[in-house]
Amino acid sequence: MIDWRLARSTGARLSRPGPDVSPGQAAEVVEQLRVAAARSQGPVREYTGLAAPTDATPILVVDRPRWIEANLGSFSGLLGPALDKLDERSNPMLRRVGGAVSGAELGAVLALVSSRVLGQYDPFWTGPRGEPGRLLLVAPNIVQIERKLEVDPADFRLWVCLHEETHRVQFTANPWLRDHLRGIVQEFLDQTDSESMAHVVEQIGRALRGEIELSLTELFQTEEQRRLVGRATGVMSLLEGHADVVMDGVGPEVVPTVATIRRRFTQRREKASPVDRLVRKLLGMEGKLRQYKEGAEFVRAVVDRAGMDGFNAVWTSPETLPSHEEILDPELWLSRIHA
Template identity: 55%
Template structure:
């Protein structure tokens, strides 16, 4: 098992406890024989390989060069370990600043001893919830570990995760062809890998935006915890007078400065583009290689819309997962509208530089993006 420790950020979050908590609480996967499990893993690896060619041909992105970003077929605890490693890497600068701001004193020592464990448990609980819902993930900011290899490309590699028990669970729940569904999922995740391997500046740009967002966070630990507490109370219906307009926002959105909201707008646009593009590609490639793609998409959309229990819906709202569902929908509409108007090559101008990425407003106004990026100099 990967161990996470040794830096100042360890004091703010007990990462090992987060992993242990999530692993202990994670729900068991679907019942499956050892032979069937091996067959699922082997098929997912084959589909991931085949998906590379399909995605490149459809998107006209990337080359035939072999990428060193590995494909890992994992279980739910494996997904947890990979994501804790990614969170720790991204949050390190912020947590180190918060650690430095504590200063000496018995009270701060107690905060350090207890706070890190409390945060570790809370993070573990959230990860256990999420670990049964993710089908696949391209980890952009993945640090390499002995049991979790990552790419070694300049500027940082990545890895593609396929969560086998969750894929099996959903294909059974939807009652769809399992072989078609597994390939369909792989097409989506391979599109994300292609986005980052074919667009060299995209990873650094996204990391820069995330770090700028975190840099705007108040680094005083007590103030930060008070803002989180106030946000949670607001979502629970106890928001302060005069702040009713915030009732529809998630916890992530509420813990923000005005500068963070500007950055979040740009991040929302980029994530909508990436997720919508992946949905567009998986359905666009589908008819040629996934015979039952129409049935899969219809049933999958119904599952997304239906949601689950009231607790599940509340957690989705709290974590901002409902916003992610909107990103799939709005982003796919943007990509489809642009491709319909200017073709795939015209759409691919979106990858030219950060300046050609759509704004949050343009995600809802594809014609506005086309007018700006395809502005002609002809009289």
């Protein structure tokens, strides 16, 4: 269903170059990001109250093509088994043509996203010695944004690392979370057949031609798929909102210019061009921005009522995670868990 090699070559070919930096500047950025990632560990651990190992997570400072390659590796590992089943049931000719089309489209989408993402914790990667997860920091994008915002580079790099370190802690302090998310993805894929995949390709094409407005979250519409999307949305809203709350809560202690960074970063996010807004909608990024906001409001409301220890009950098991409805109404979660 997906030609992974074509996706990789397409992504590398279409990814745009980053900002101009000299070799010396590039080396300095890499070193500062590594230092910032290490510095963020203590403050995040103290603020969240979550205990996580600090020496088992590779920290990779990457460029855009390397970010694309890393994500394709994780995608193929996560989606491969389910896609292989679809391959077995599809026509060989359709499989070859569909795999090329899907591979090219996936590579193009990742090339687009690769110029926007600042950092990422990849929970589904497994290292050669079985170590789970890795932290990716996309150096050219971080440099590009800090220049556009005209903020202190060292402060901005630490601020970004606080967010990504929070994601690392969420997963490494709660190992069951990785398998839980993987299970949701696998359930979703089990509900998808080759006809559904063809429908997705067709709808994306129509959206790109301007025939319809479309968000990726609207592509799959069976009752079971909507249920699974709702479960995933609740988890992702929690993770993103929690990371935003932590980076702003820790920030004043360790990032002197955090108020300026947050103000300018938010203003830039809200003043996106019409083209940027279209891209965000097509890629589901508008939904991700809502996840930051809704998740952060949930976390703050629960911490205000129950304290950080009371909030940390979310990490007990899959049953204590909030649903999307509970994210939107924290009182529902509080009454269920802390009745």
